[in-house]
Amino acid sequence: xxxxxxxxxxxxxxxxxxxxxxxxxxxxxxxxxxxxxxxxxxxxxxxxxxxxxxxxxxxxxxxxxxxxxxxxxxxxxxxxxxxxxxxxxxxxxxxxxxxxxxxxxxxxxxxxxxxxxxxxxxxxxxxxxxxxxxxxxxxxxxxxxxxxxxxxxxxxxxxxxxxxxxxxxxxxxxxxxxxxxxxxxxxxxxxxxxxxxxxxxxxxxxxxxxxxxxxxxxxxxxxxxxxxxxxxxxxxxxxxxx
Amino acid sequence: xxxxxxxxxxxxxxxxxxxxxxxxxxxxxxxxxxxxxxxxxxxxxxxxxxxxxxxxxxxxxxxxxxxxxxxxxxxxxxxxxxxxxxxxxxxxxxxxxxxxxxxxxxxxxxxxxxxxxxxxxxxxxxxxxxxxxxxxxxxxxxxxxxxxxxxxxxxxxxxxxxxxxxxxxxxxxxxxxxxxxxxxxxxxxxxxxxxxxxxxxxxxxxxxxxxxxxxxxxxxxxxxxxxxxxxxxxxxxxxxxxxxxxxxxxxxxxxxxxxxxxxxxxxxxxxxxxxxxxxxxxxxxxxxxxxxxxxxxxxxxxxxxxxxxxxxxxxxx
Numbered sequence: 001x002x003x004x005x006x007x008x009x010x011x012x013x014x015x016x017x018x019x020x021x022x023x024x025x026x027x028x029x030x031x032x033x034x035x036x037x038x039x040x041x042x043x044x045x046x047x048x049x050x051x052x053x054x055x056x057x058x059x060x061x062x063x064x065x066x067x068x069x070x071x072x073x074x075x076x077x078x079x080x081x082x083x084x085x086x087x088x089x090x091x092x093x094x095x096x097x098x099x100x101x102x103x104x105x106x107x108x109x110x111x112x113x114x115x116x117x118x119x120x121x122x123x124x125x126x127x128x129x130x131x132x133x134x135x136x137x138x139x140x141x142x143x144x145x146x147x148x149x150x151x152x153x154x155x156x157x158x159x160x161x162x163x164x165x166x167x168x169x170x171x172x173x174x175x176x177x178x179x180x181x182x183x184x185x186x187x188x189x190x191x192x193x194x195x196x197x198x199x200x201x202x203x204x205x206x207x208x209x210x211x212x213x214x215x216x217x218x219x220x221x222x223x224x225x226x227x228x229x230x231x232x233x234x235x236x237x238x239x240x241x242x
Numbered sequence: 243x244x245x246x247x248x249x250x251x252x253x254x255x256x257x258x259x260x261x262x263x264x265x266x267x268x269x270x271x272x273x274x275x276x277x278x279x280x281x282x283x284x285x286x287x288x289x290x291x292x293x294x295x296x297x298x299x300x301x302x303x304x305x306x307x308x309x310x311x312x313x314x315x316x317x318x319x320x321x322x323x324x325x326x327x328x329x330x331x332x333x334x335x336x337x338x339x340x341x342x343x344x345x346x347x348x349x350x351x352x353x354x355x356x357x358x359x360x361x362x363x364x365x366x367x368x369x370x371x372x373x374x375x376x377x378x379x380x381x382x383x384x385x386x387x388x389x390x391x392x393x394x395x396x397x398x399x400x401x402x403x404x405x406x407x408x409x410x411x412x413x414x415x416x417x418x419x420x421x422x423x424x425x426x427x428x429x430x431x432x433x434x435x436x437x438x439x440x441x442x443x444x445x446x447x448x449x450x451x452x453x454x455x456x457x458x459x460x461x462x463x464x465x466x467x468x469x470x471x472x473x474x475x476x477x478x479x480x481x482x483x484x485x486x487x488x489x490x491x492x493x494x495x496x497x498x499x500x501x502x503x504x505x506x507x508x509x510x511x512x513x514x515x516x517x518x519x520x521x522x523x524x525x526x527x528x529x530x531x532x533x534x535x536x537x538x539x540x541x542x543x544x545x546x547x548x549x550x551x552x553x554x555x556x557x558x559x
Binding site: 014018021022024025026027028029030031032033034037038040041044045047048051057058061062081082140141142144145146148149152229230232233234237239240241242 | 294297298301304305306307308309310311312313314317318320321324325327328331366416419420423424426427532535536537539540541542543544545546547548549550553554
């Protein structure tokens with residue numbers, strides 16, 4: 001597996017895990033404290049495996065600057081309200097499930113180089129299937145719940161839509177049919193949004209700035225602040241072990 | 243409902259007393275004295291609330307955990323606490339109350355949670371100190387509850403104690419890494435232990451002669467040991483552990499008493515204890531405000547789930 005690919009997928013998982021960790025103690029119902037923490041933990045586990053393929057996981061997480069992170073901009077978006085978090089999860093977990101599904105399948109029978117990635121993808125696809133189910137179930141409840149929940153969810157769908165094109169910007173070292181991945185993603189997300197009585201946003205899915213920007217280390221403004229919080233303690237004690 | 247006559251009341255009481263005396267478990271459908279039921283609801287609810295409020299001081303460090311391994315351990319721990327809260331609310335519900343009702347009592351200050359969670363987590367080492375001392379004290383308190391006379395509570399405690407022991411070891415191990423780390427890390431660990439030691443000793447509750455519920459709870463076998471007995475047991479466990487950690491405990495009066503076979507320790511500041519209990523601790527306001535806010539801001543989500551369930555013919559939770 002290429003370093004670029006491990007870093008891209010590892011950073012996605014690391015950053016989204018961090019955002020979900022911010023929910024601890026703030027969730028709307030206790031069951032969601034458990035669920036959001038559980039998803040955060042799965043993603044953190046994936047991040048640790050992927051980053052370790054590249055180098056030292058802590059060095060990579062704590063000592064890189066914002067411009068060196070390769071995650072898509074979608075995962076760094078602030079949590080917003082519960083609907084915003086759920087729609088971000090729906091968009092991302094659908095992508096992850098389709099991608100890891102393909103990587104796991106492609107790895108079977110492939111050469112030794114594919115081994116680490118196949119192993120990770122095979123394990124991760126089970127986790128992300130659960131994440132996607134969770135996001136889908138909540139999208140249905142929020143979209144087809146009350147007028148207020150519908151409105152909030154529709155707003156979230158639209159606000160996050162423009163970050164979804166980047167998911168299909170090819171990642172070096174991943175032998176995936178990105179166009180097919182994208183059309184499968186669109187079909188899957190469209191079906192869920194329609195069942196949830198939501199309107200599929202009609203705005204652009206990529207702008208000049210967001211098309212592949214995160215993968216090139218170009219991030220949104222809140223990301224730097226997120227990293228400052230995440231890295232501060234580690235950076236304050238150079239060389240220390242914890 | 244049929245009225246219970248004096249005669250049957252006495253007969254029921256006799257059966258209940260005999261079951262407790264024989265160390266049998268009382269189960270939800272069994273007759274029990276109203277005061278026993280009320281005491282259990284109060285204690286289990288307070289225990290559940292403590293798990294939920296107790297997520298806050300630790301969650302405070304999730305986004306700043308200094309390594310990915312520690313971060314994973316911390317998220318898993320906070321997740322377990324939410325799970326423990328859920329078990330305990332379920333155990334309380336077997337006594338005829340509801341989670342909503344109990345949460346409402348927490349939010350309006352009519353039910354308490356452990357006073358320890360009104361202290362702030364100021365450094366990363368506090369997370370380790372909470373694991374070692376706060377979870378350690380909780381386990382010392384809770385292991386005897388695995389034999390509590392009320393079945394659902396006892397069974398919840400068996401599961402909870404297993405997970406708590408795991409957290410406690412991880413906390414200890416985290417403090418050990420700090421203590422053996424750089425001088426700055428060692429100082430951070432010592433400072434955390436200095437701040438958490440006395441509040442941890444207060445977790446066992448007021449001294450035996452001022453503990454209003456103790457005698458009755460012991461007679462009903464809800465409680466098996468007195469506050470002071472458990473506190474002494476905890477001190478005896480912690481002193482050698484502190485030595486292994488290479489950290490000191492902030493008590494000049496702490497010394498081995500050959501005659502008693504226990505460690506003697508200095509006086510606890512009960513004024514501070516009662517102050518924190520009355521709501522005047524460093525974080526009381528902040529903790530309850532955050533809990534209330536999470537609940538209020540989540541209202542539209544719960545309403546959406548209920549509306550969806552109604553539309554689609556699901557049973558409402």
